[in-house]
Amino acid sequence: MNAIFPEQPVDPRAAQITKLAVMAVGGQGGGVLTGWIEALARAQGYAVQATSVAGVAQRTGATIYYVEMTPKTDHQPIFALAPSAGDVDILIAAEMMEVGRAVMRGFVTPDRTVLIGSSHRALAVSEKTVPGDGIADAEEVRAAAEIAAQTLILADMEQLAVGQGSVISASLFGALAGVDALPFPRAAFEDAIRQSGKAVDASLRAFDAGFDAAQNGDADTVHTPDTPREITGPQDLLREYQRLLDRIHAMPPAVQQMATAGLLKVVDFQDYAYGASYLDRVNGIIGRDSSERGWLLSITAAKYIANAMAYDDIIRVADIKTRGPRFDRIRAEMGAKPDQVMQLTEYFHPRAEEIAGLLPAKLGAWVEGRPKAMAWLDRRFGKGRRLRTDSLPAFVMLYVLGGLKSYRLKTRRHAIEVAHLEAWLDRCLAPLEEDYALCVEMLRCRRLIKGYSDTHARGLTKFDSVMNGAQMVKGRKDAADWVARLREAALQDPEGKALSGALETIRSFA
Known part of the structure; x- marks a missing residue:
């Protein structure tokens, strides 16, 4: 009841x-x-x-x-x-x-x-x-x-x-x-x-x-477009930069905006000579492209060649972390006033590969080829470190590391990146005569590689998997579509489950 x-x-x-x-x-x-x-x-x-x-x-x-x-x-x-x-x-x-x-x-x-x-x-x-x-x-x-x-x-x-x-x-x-x-x-x-x-x-x-x-009701703030970045510096360097810009002005108009952004990124990463080599690579792509295609291959190449040349190494990370505008931005975000002390802690967790990559090219290759040496580097440097960059010792250490740009081109990491860049371009341009769209999609796969340390390693693994998948669908009429699907699948989750599923689908009919 x-x-x-x-x-x-x-x-x-x-x-x-x-x-x-x-x-x-x-x-x-x-x-x-x-x-x-x-x-x-x-x-x-x-x-x-x-x-x-x-x-x-x-x-x-x-x-x-x-x-x-x-x-x-x-x-x-x-x-x-x-x-x-x-x-x-x-x-x-x-x-x-x-x-x-x-x-x-x-x-x-x-x-x-x-x-x-x-x-x-x-x-x-x-x-x-x-x-x-x-x-x-x-x-x-x-x-x-x-x-x-x-x-x-x-x-x-x-x-x-x-x-x-x-x-x-x-x-x-x-x-x-x-x-x-x-x-x-x-x-x-x-x-x-x-x-x-x-x-x-x-x-x-x-x-x-x-x-x-x-x-007033719905009053979302309207943001004005960013103003162009002003380039300042010694007159001789500005003249050198202007010469590089003159080379861009000789490119097809459709390519100029992306090439200018790429040049700025590459020069900021290294120097003007490095920027000239970037323009050499872009011009090499332009020479194989045409206006009938809207210069899509060249625009895509201008973007991702710059990303590949401005890779994240220890020198780059240290340089960015010690720049004045970064400290100003963090102070503004934290609401710190001029008379207040701001403590800033940076976290670093370099792998043995990052340390070996900082060595001269031949020595770095020798170290990488010896497991015992790599294990020693991992024990010595592999533990996570917290550096207070508001303190003088930590800041000076990173500042010195960030100033090694002239040495960077002699390092093992640079040799690896250049070899990878050249192999990637050769692979992307190989099917150009038969499948223009496939070449464009393969160039876009470079976006999978980013960051440094473990993030870079995971991205590189996915990049290799997608490029191998592109090889499996090469020759199909829908090859470009499949490469785009593989790339988007690789971007869906850190573990790569979606990418694995997409590759299995390709293997089922390839």
Whole structure:
């Protein structure tokens, strides 16, 4: 026999509780924003409770901050500790994918939820680990949010805050005030910021920007196109660079833009003589191409020859890590002020191959051919190292390594890269007379090779597999299509499962 319990009446005072959730990852000021909201509500005579449920770790899991508030009465309210699906009045998401997670978890409902989100992206680990383009489609998230929310405010709150010298929590707080979802005047929001006593002026400017974005509706920041990079330096070197540009101006117009970008990359990697050798290779491809094909072969070659020539070795990594603009960018991202000390730790994990590749070509080849010597190098250098580049010893060590450009061309690594580059070009151009499209797709396979150390080794293995697959389909009318499929499969997952499946399919009919 089933017991029947009478339905309990709902206390009408429960409907007066406003339920607000903030979803943010580490470093976005979710705790600061929650503190402002709590202080605001208490100052306006509300009873408030704020809790938080931490994610896995900074940048890998969002923390959910939850606030419940209601006007004070003689009775003490009982608040919940965490949000429930279908029972959230206001949802603030500090990043576009957090908007999507909020919708997926049912926190956003069309009958009641005001959704305030930032349209910028802070890439998740799962997006970064994909060998190709693993960035999730933000437009799909936007479309879902438009359906799920009763009121939707989306703007690049990060850029709005950074433009005012502040952080995203301030612009989100301004958007909360601007959307009129809480029964408090704007001045009360601003007082909450002032009472915090930290970076008040910058926070108020960002608050104003967020408020205006909410008042004006969808106000995504429009980014202006990047201005061309200005080349500066001694006049004799600038004249040499101009001579290289003159060679590019003699190329077909369709090729010039890509060749200019490639030249800049190669010269930055090494020097002007290295840039001249890059143009020699590109001109060699142009001589075998034609305008009837739209110079597609030459454009593709100009891009990937530059990538192949500007490979990532220890010298390159050290050079990039000690450049002034990089330190300036990191300070700006961290919000560090000129009078504040910023500590920066770099992580290195070189393999024995990287150390042997730094040796002179013949000596490096000799070492690589002796397993005992490679094992010794691996024991000596293979352990992960953390270097504080804000300290003089670590910085000087990397700075000296980064300055070895003139020595680079004598190293074992350079000899390997040049040999691989020449073999790759010969292999790609071999079927040119019979299958132009196949040559283009084989050139594009160079994008599989990137990074250094283990990342480079994994990419090289996939590259070899795809090129071998191209050999199996050579002569078929759809050979170019199959090579494109193999390349895209190789970019789908780090383990190469999709590529293995695609190769098995080819073996079944080749």
